[in-house]
Amino acid sequence: MKSAYGLKIPEPDGELTRVGAGTPCGELLRRYWQPVCLSADLQDLPKLVKIFGEELIAFRDGAGRAGLMFFRCSHRGASLEYGRVEERGLRCCYHGWLYDVEGNVLEMPLEPAPNPFLKQIQHPAYPVREFGGLVFAYMGPLELMPEFPLYDVWQVPGGTLKARMGPRIGGPVNCNWLQAEENLMDALHTFWLHTLHSGPQFPSRAYGANPDELKYEETALGMRFILTRKLASGKWWELIWEMIMPLNVHLVYTDEPKSERVRAVTYCVPVDDTHQLGASVRWLADNESETLSGREQLAPGGRKDRSFEYTQRHPDDKEAVEGQGPIALHGLEHLVSSDQGVMLFRKILRTAIHEVRQGRDPKGIFRDAALARHVLTTAGSLVRD
Numbered sequence: 436m437k438s439a440y441g442l443k444i445p446e447p448d449g450e451l452t453r454v455g456a457g458t459p460c461g462e463l464l465r466r467y468w469q470p471v472c473l474s475a476d477l478q479d480l481p482k483l484v485k486i487f488g489e490e491l492i493a494f495r496d497g498a499g500r501a502g503l504m505f506f507r508c509s510h511r512g513a514s515l516e517y518g519r520v521e522e523r524g525l526r527c528c529y530h531g532w533l534y535d536v537e538g539n540v541l542e543m544p545l546e547p548a549p550n551p552f553l554k555q556i557q558h559p560a561y562p563v564r565e566f567g568g569l570v571f572a573y574m575g576p577l578e579l580m581p582e583f584p585l586y587d588v589w590q591v592p593g594g595t596l597k598a599r600m601g602p603r604i605g606g607p608v609n610c611n612w613l614q615a616e617e618n619l620m621d622a623l624h625t626f627w628l629h630t631l632h633s634g635p636q637f638p639s640r641a642y643g644a645n646p647d648e649l650k651y652e653e654t655a656l657g658m659r660f661i662l663t664r665k666l667a668s669g670k671w672w673e674l675i676w677e678m679i680m681p682l683n684v685h686l687v688y689t690d691e692p693k694s695e696r697v698r699a700v701t702y703c704v705p706v707d708d709t710h711q712l713g714a715s716v717r718w719l720a721d722n723e724s725e726t727l728s729g730r731e732q733l734a735p736g737g738r739k740d741r742s743f744e745y746t747q748r749h750p751d752d753k754e755a756v757e758g759q760g761p762i763a764l765h766g767l768e769h770l771v772s773s774d775q776g777v778m779l780f781r782k783i784l785r786t787a788i789h790e791v792r793q794g795r796d797p798k799g800i801f802r803d804a805a806l807a808r809h810v811l812t813t814a815g816s817l818v819r820d
C-alpha cells in the first residue's frame with residue numbers, strides 16, 4: 436500500500452491554466468476574438484461583463500455602436516455599471532463624464548470649458564465587433580489584431596443565426612476552462628461516464644460502444660477526433676468533433692447517427708481562472724425553430740434541476756469535470772494511452788503559448804481577410820456503407 440500520508444499536492448500548471456493579463460495562456464487567449472455578451476444584452480442599461488479576470492462595461496450608443504471598456508471611470512473610479520447610456524456614449528453617474536465607444540472623453544460637465552483634458556484622457560477600451568447575435572472583443576495588443584474568422588457552417592444559404600450565452604447546463608461552470616475543453620478531446624469518456632456509469636446521457640446507443648477506430652489529429656485550425664463505429668444496421672458511422680484555436684472554440688455533434696454537419700460554433704468563455712460560460716452561434720434553417728440538441732432533448736430541464744444524490748448516482752460532465760477541482764492538478768495525473776487526445780490538446784496549446792512568447796503569430800490567427808471570410812470546418816456525423 437502507498438500511504439496517502441504525506442501526499443504532496445502540486446501547484447496547477449500555471450502556463451496552461453491561468454487566464455489573467457500577463458499570464459502565458461492569458462496572453463494567448465487575448466490574441467483571438469472572444470465573445471463577451473449577447474448583442475441583445477445591450478439595451479438601455481450598461482452591462483458589466485467579466486472575462487479573463489477583467490471587469491469590463493459593455494454598452495451600445497444611440498447610433499447602434501457597441502463599446503467595451505474598463506469598468507471604472509477614468510475620473511475617480513466610479514463603476515460605469517451605474518452610468519447612463521446616451522446618444523453619443525456612456526455617461527458616468529458620479530460627475531457626468533461622457534465616453535464614446537472608443538473611450539474618448541466627450542464631456543466633463545462640471546469643468547469650465549474649454550478643457551484641455553478632454554483631448555488628453557483616453558479611457559481604456561477594447562475593439563468589438565458583433566456577429567450572429569454575439570458581441571466579440573479583441574483584448575490583445577492593438578497592432579496584432581487579427582481578422583475575424585467567419586466559419587463555413589454559418590454561411591449556408593437560406594438560414595438565420597441564433598446566439599446563446601450563459602452557464603452550460605449539466606456542463607462545467609465552476610472550474611478552470613482547460614479541463615472543460617480538453618474533456619471534449621477525451622472521446623472515450625462518452626463510452627464510460629455518459630453510458631455505462633450514469634446510464635445513457637446521449638440520444639443514441641452508438642455513443643456507448645467502444646469505437647472500431649478513434650484517431651486524434653492536429654489540424655490547421657486546431658485539432659479534431661475522428662471516431663468510426665459499425666452501427667447495428669451494418670453501416671459505418673463516422674463522428675468528427677473539432678477544436679479551433681485557441682482551443683476554447685469547438686464544434687461537436689451529439690445527435691443520432693445520420694449524415695449532417697455540425698451547425699453551431701461554441702465558445703468556452705473563461706470568466707476567471709475558476710469559472711466559465713458557454714456561448715454559441717448556431718445556424719438555423721428558415722422557419723426552423725431552435726431545437727435542443729439531441730443530448731439536451733434527452734433530459735430537457737433534467738440536466739438543470741438535479742439533486743445531489745441524483746448527481747452522485749448519475750454524474751454528468753459537470754460532476755466529472757468540476758470534480759477535478761477548481762483547477763485540475765496535472766501533477767497528480769497518470770496519463771495513459773486513452774488520454775492521447777488530452778495530451779495532444781495540451782501540446783498544441785503549449786506550442787501556441789511559446790509562439791506568442793517568441794513574438795510570432797500562434798496557430799489559427801488569420802491575417803488574410805479573404806481567407807477569414809470563409810473558414811472551412813469538418814465537424815459532423817456521416818453514415819456510410
Ligand code: FES
Pocket residue numbers: 508509510511512513527528529530531532
Ligand atoms: S468618477 Fe466618473 S465622472 Fe467622476
Ligand SMILES: [Fe+2]
Pocket residue numbers: 618624625629751752
Ligand atoms: Fe462528456
